[in-house]
Amino acid sequence: MIRLVIVDDDILIRESLNIIIGIDPNIEVVAILENGKECIDYLCKNQVDIVLLDMRMPIMTGEEVLEEISKRKINVKVLILTTFDEERLISSAIKHKTSGYLLKSSKPDKIISGIKSVHLGNGVFESEIVSKLVISNQNEENKYKDNNLDIYGLTDREKDIVKLISKGLSNKEISSEVFLSEGTVKNHITSILSKMNLKHRTQIAIEYLSRSEN
Structure with a gap:
């Protein structure tokens, strides 16, 4: 219950x-x-x-x-x-x-x-909320910098995966983009969640998109 x-x-x-x-x-x-x-x-x-x-x-x-x-x-x-x-x-x-x-x-x-x-x-x-941040990201794309992620101690590969997650790509699509197996991508995402102290995949995208506004 x-x-x-x-x-x-x-x-x-x-x-x-x-x-x-x-x-x-x-x-x-x-x-x-x-x-x-x-x-x-x-x-x-x-x-x-x-x-x-x-x-x-x-x-x-x-x-x-x-x-x-x-x-x-x-x-x-x-x-x-x-x-x-x-x-x-x-x-x-x-x-x-x-x-x-x-x-x-x-x-x-x-x-x-x-x-x-x-x-x-x-x-x-809510999909509307994620979309709201994604649109904001697209409108100000030139403001994104890798140092938005530096505080988390992510590797370059993990940063790439975070950005792809923020674009709404699935694990399969990400694996094609970065030329890694889906299993390896899952392992990277587990590491990213741990380093960013987050619980869910969607939180990775929202955290990344919201940080771009700062």
Whole structure:
């Protein structure tokens, strides 16, 4: 059973999510909270698997919640669910190693499948959000520099693979580009994830694209 907390300042949204998600027999909504402070207080006293978190809230924002979870080393996965797709908020979510970022316009079954996917250790990122950063990358392509990746201690080959991941290439396509087997590419990606302290392939792309904005 997945223990889930819903955090949103809009009572209609959080109650609707509670009803929709609560129908699934594999998910238990253990709390519905209206601001970030309530969320942190609850997490400090209770075992939770996933927080479904809004980014814009009074008293304590989603960004501040992510900072507190990181600072207090609370063992919980976070799936962002918001109406906002601002690049700054996306970058903040990635910085704090969230497991996913979905928009509230997503269909209920997509939100539920996203919760289950995050629980299994996968990343769930709205295609619109990734596309937003990719478009920004294409519009300012001449601003990209390899030293955006130097802080991670990546090899030249790993840097090449990061760039190809950011373009949306599959492992098979990457292997053709760099003339390596798919198995070797997978090994490189495992190394990249470790060095960049990320959990998911999609986070590699988003982290790289978001850093280009700095």
